[in-house]
Amino acid sequence: MLPFTLEKVTSVQAAIAAASSGRRFIAGGTTLIDLMREEVEQPAHLVDINTLPLSEIRIEGSDLVIGALARMADVAAHSDVQRLHPLVAESLIEGASPQLRNMASIGGNLLQRVRCPYFRMHDAPCNKRTPNSGCAAIEGLNAGHAILGTSDHCVATHPSDVAVALVALDATMQVRGPRGERSFPVEELFRLPGDTPHLEHTLLPGELILAVRVPGGPSSRRARYLKVRDRASYEFALVSAAAALDVEDGVIRQARLAVGGVGTRPWRLRMVEKALIGKAPDRKIFETAARLALEGARPLSGNHYKLELLPRTIVRAFEMTGEAA
């Protein structure tokens, strides 16, 4: 690990001022310390933001507001989260391990970096780590990589589980920077790789995530997160789906769907949602709609299986919305 300085801040303003002059925030450290040890991340100055008052989880009107420093475990165990947004709780519990969930913050989770093995291998080309060096995954081991939103420069998936749930639920980010506060959909936090895969998010220099806001709604309680992976637990997704249905009088009024493990960012599937509206929920309808998920999919040498696994995961997730978590 390269040397760095570490300072603590006690106010949001001080944190933003420090970050504006090139310092890097550290929250749980579970992404950052890991990558600093590998010297993939090389910040010279860190600002410990853990003492900022940003851990609160509260209800505001019909919205659920989750502070950026709330820990994954605490969000998942919170009674309001379980009652109003079981999808958020379920997606959190399916991610990482109990120990990591006690450490990792929601803000840090959204900004976690890719799990592509070449990203950490200094002797392999990787445009994300070293711009314009090439992409070892495109011709290499790519079974875990994306089929949607890829470019000729990077094909890594976004690894967060909770981000998939938040994108499905139309959650928004509340951020503050040197030029004040703004909010925008969580979906817009993530960039597509294009020809600049080293740029991953849309935060401006110095911007601090304050909170994530999840709107309440009719479909939010009939919602499930299904994560398909190589082990029964504690593994990143091969394919995952956050699905929600609002069914009234036997007819689907609203559907929500976002998927993980297949896209270069958490991937909302509005075409699939639209195909379900006005239909009676059953397996045939789900299967027909789920095929639409593959539009624009570009499989790699090692991940053709995702073309089959993705629609199946979607169908099963919608079926599960009728079952209790």
Place this chain on the structure above:
Amino acid sequence: MHELADSSGTGAEQPDGPRLVRREVLALGGGAALAATMPVSAPRAAATGTSPAAGSTATVPVRLVVNGREVSVEVDPRRSLLDVLRETLGLTGTKKGCNQGACGACTVLLNGRRIVSCLTLAAMHEGAEIKTIEGLETNGELHPLQAAFVEHDGLQCGFCTPGQIMSGIGCIAEGHAASPDEIRFWMSGNICRCGAYPGIVAAVADAAKRA
């Protein structure tokens, strides 16, 4: 000569604080004795100003309460909590497996919650209470979960065991040990290369019933 130094694999981390070789640690009768006598060492190097120089190797003072005893140490900010426990404080019961957050061998309780100590910096935990495997015995009596591991053969080589036990204590305290299935899911952050899982699950289930 420092067998315990620089086991991080990066080759770049600097040892800090008093250095001891394993033999000296053992001669002291284990880490707890050493921790209790830790001196406050090394003057603090220049505090971080408004434009600190890149590549600074200034140490920072940290006060920790480890297994109920207060210790003050000067640490390089790069030191993980795991390395400070093992190398600075000589508490080698906590193990380093992957050093990447993936195996759970380094699990300790931080302010009562189970965490992996390899992915956090010691300097971020001023005033924190840390419990390690060395702090579980009371008056020569094993902790009930330690006793259950012995009774149910919850180990083979034993390398993952301190982490399994610290994680198991967290698992039981969280109320996640009601059934073998629940235990398997909530203990999945701890990998056992010997595959002692049946014994581990049985030990956690047994201790949970008695808790």
